[in-house]
Amino acid sequence: MLSPYPQLVRAGFRRHATYRQAALAGLTTNLVFGLLRAAVLVAVLAQRPVVAGYDVAAAITYVSLGQGLLTVVLLWGDTEMSRRIRTGDVVVDLGRPWDLQAAMLAADLGRAGFAVLARLVPPMLFGAWAFPFRWPTVPATWAWFAVSALLAVVVSFGVRFLLNASAFWLLDARGVIGMWGVVGGVLSGLVVPLAWFPEWAQTALAWTPLPSLFQIPIDVFLERDGTAGALAAQAGWAVALLLVGRVALHHGSRRLVVQGR
């Protein structure tokens, strides 16, 4: 029998490919904010040519990849499951003969696949065309970057799944998700490279899944040291978050309250 999950990956891709104008608008926003962020980093680097191993080319690459990965990893704006729990539509999802978490992950990977084409490649090409850019020097780096980006999507999915599943207990997960939006942006290395943070903060963050989202894939692309360990950390977080998510779904769905219809 055919497994439905590859087809769900494709459906996730197709669903998002439907909204091309929205993708274009989002891409424009990403580029504009990318220019602003690059300007800030370049201003810092005007004082000192290299900060924590990042020169101007590395900083431009950092920003281009970060802006591109933003919608691939999807840090913000995934409230679908919590909405379905709140409205009770989740009974449809729970009533299907599938592994709900695996099905949602499959659809999310399809979504990320479309985002790679529509939202990651253009800012990279733009950054490389308009500014000094740091391409990988070894071909293998591309493969490691692909693996790292994939793991970043899975880690992000794991976090989003848990945030959304909190609606089983809270009914309204908007507060929790909003808090993540603030914390996640700064502490995942999206705004400023984590290497620019104080030593103690870097140590503390290394114990969280946050660097797995942006810092690690970008550093893998920039061929900074410690690729193997970083990928292992990402894989560990991916597995751990998925497992915790399964437990949360199991317990959460047993508390499900569907009122009114």
Place this chain on the structure above:
Amino acid sequence: MTTSGAGGASMDTERRLRSDHVIVTEGLGRDFLVGSRLRRTRVTAVTDVTLDVARGEAVGFLGPNGAGKSTTIKMLTGVLVPSAGSARVCGLDPVRERRTLARRIGVVFGQRSQLWWDLPLAESFALHGAIHRVPPARHRERLDECVELLDMAAFLTTPVRQLSLGQRMRGEVTAALLHTPELLVLDEPTIGLDLASKERLRTFLSAVNARGDVTLLLTTHDLPDVERLCRRVVVIDRGRVLVDDGLDALRRRFAGHRTLVVEPVTPAAPPAALPGVVAVTAEAQGLRWRLEFDSTTTAAELIADVARRVDIRDVHVDEPTIEALMRTLYTR
């Protein structure tokens, strides 16, 4: 339920399981805790639902808003965990074997969608088939049949979000049937549909049920749905089964009297004192009579009786409406 009674009840369940029942429940109940952590109140949605549905039956599951219909359905599909009692659906424990059960039942929620909003209808069907692991040849065959019977060819490539409600509901019912379920649960399937769409759906569902391999469990507030599709009616109120009987039997028990409408050839006063007749009215200047009769006589006897006295141009029997029946039941 007392502990001494539990053994007997489970034996009873066993006995019924052996016979060909698709749904067997025993004292099914569910309550919810609502309110804040400090001031929790316990709300009982379903108290005690004991119900058997045999293979191939079509059962109308009725009750006023808040009676516990949807909660019961969600327990039967394994989505809600019962807080009391037990249920077996297709011989399975709905909660523990939810995924296996999901392959064998189809569910249509009139107010929710199981289709993919952004994708063309045909792609939703393909995904649905993949999720249920339907072999492609069987999927094709089943889909072609539904597309033809429900006249969906014109909008198969339209994204679901652009479909009208009537078109979407046809899609929902198709999706629920693609994996040839043994039980089709319909929770208000005709809500919001216009008369033509309702009728089309009823005709289709009645054909599906008539083949005998799909059992129907239908909740609705649209009583013509029940009249067209169901021979048996289960009415619940405040979480308990109030009535469980054939629709005809219920009519006879609760809905008062049938009415024989007679049109005599020439205007006249209606005959008085016919046996079994409890009320007589004349309309249209004596060209139409309404003879309300009770169960001490039959329509045939009464027609013969009238025909002996006057020349009749036309007769028909008005059944008591199901609305009147439900009004009587809900207010009891």
